[in-house]
Amino acid sequence: MxxxxxxxxxxxxxxxxxxxxxxxxxxxxxxxxxxxxxxxxxxxxxxxxxxxxxxxxxxxxxxxxxxxxxxxxxxxETTVVVFPKDHWLAAAEEVALGDLAEEVVFHPLDDTLGWPGGLPGRPAIERPASTADAVELVAANVGVLLVPQSLARLHHRKDLTFRPVAEAPQSxxxxxxxxxxxxxxxxxxxxxxRGRTVNSSRGRGAQPAAEPQKAAAPRKSQPQKGGQQKSGQQKAGQHKGGQQKGRPKPAAGGRGAAAAKRGKPKRRS
Missing domain, CATH: 3.40.190.10 (Periplasmic binding protein-like II)
Incomplete structure (x- = not known):
């Protein structure tokens, strides 16, 4: 480049x-x-x-x-046929190439369709110099004209209309x-x-890549909930275990109290 x-x-x-x-x-x-x-x-x-x-x-x-x-x-582009509004073709929503067999079809020198199979209809005595000239002849009710739809709109006149033509070559x-x-x-x-965005464009309109953001400071690790529960369970176990290690107090009215009440057994003579 x-x-x-x-x-x-x-x-x-x-x-x-x-x-x-x-x-x-x-x-x-x-x-x-x-x-x-x-x-x-x-x-x-x-x-x-x-x-x-x-x-x-x-x-x-x-x-x-x-x-x-x-x-x-x-x-x-869709190809259309241009004709006067009172023409019999106005009754159709779409025109076939065969419908133009008896019509004079103008072929301007700046034609953009090519017509490799030949222009339909009857040829005019001479070719108009331009599409604009051909439109004037159509308005005079001399013949019809086949053009891309955008050209029909470009040369729009109140006394003319157009219809799409099936099977016609396209521009x-x-x-x-x-x-x-x-x-x-x-x-x-x-x-x-091609519809590329600004960032995907190859030309000078592309935006520079954004600078990478600084990494955020790592957060202090927090103890997991599971660890807290486990720690609490351990403490509970230690407390419970401490109670188990000490001697249990004798219950009131137990065997020790009964033995003290009976005293020493008497010797038999």
Whole structure:
């Protein structure tokens, strides 16, 4: 890892639909002296931004070139179809790809889904330049659009709605950075997106280990209760034994008194 002082601030790129706010808040709490600069980039420019060194790391959509960039997948998004509110698809809770067979489906140039099996429905005459342009065409009731759910919300309009699409490919968001520029600040942000605590973080936000507390002075040993009982029993036994060792006093009216009363026996003549 390179020295942290090379990067007095941390530059984070992010593509449309990604909301880095929760991670930015954690960063500001852990590293208040290191500014985090956000850089919004078009969906197709995330990888190029990192290659050029314009950002230290980026929240981008996969795939990216793994020979150049390191990437940690974070989550996959539900794919939805966007259409006018009065469209017949609005009656369904979920749309199947087969339901779009007769629909014009726009395929913008900044599409993030890929469609390895081919786009469903009928193709438009030409591809819109961007997702925003495709949304405008959908609002004009020319066709429908398949996008990650976050993009549908980003381009929300009152006259449009969307539904999830079963079996459609999904867009996956990842944290990516140049492998050769894995700085301490990059490690710090990796720890934040992975949910590491302050003490388990590998970066500079980790707290120093607490000094061991001084050992408390040993307490004076107290006699055990069992020992006290035993000692008391011994004393009782000694007292009892002392009574047994002394001569017992003759009981009143015993044999000694009777013998003294009878006196000496008389001799027979």
């Amino acid at each position: 390179t020295d942290m002082q090379v990067n007095p601030s941390f530059r984070l790129a992010y593509v449309p639909g990604v909301t880095p706010g929760k991670w930015v808040r954690v960063w500001s709490e852990r590293l208040p002296d290191v500014p985090l600069d956000l850089l919004a980039v078009p969906a197709g420019d995330g990888e190029a931004t990192l290659r050029e060194g314009t950002a230290d790391a980026g929240l981008v959509r996969l795939p990216v070139d793994r020979d150049v960039l390191s990437a940690i997948p974070l989550y996959a 996956q968001v990842a944290l990516a950075w140049l492998e050769e520029r894995t700085t301490d600040l990059v490690e710090e942000f990796i720890g934040i997106v």
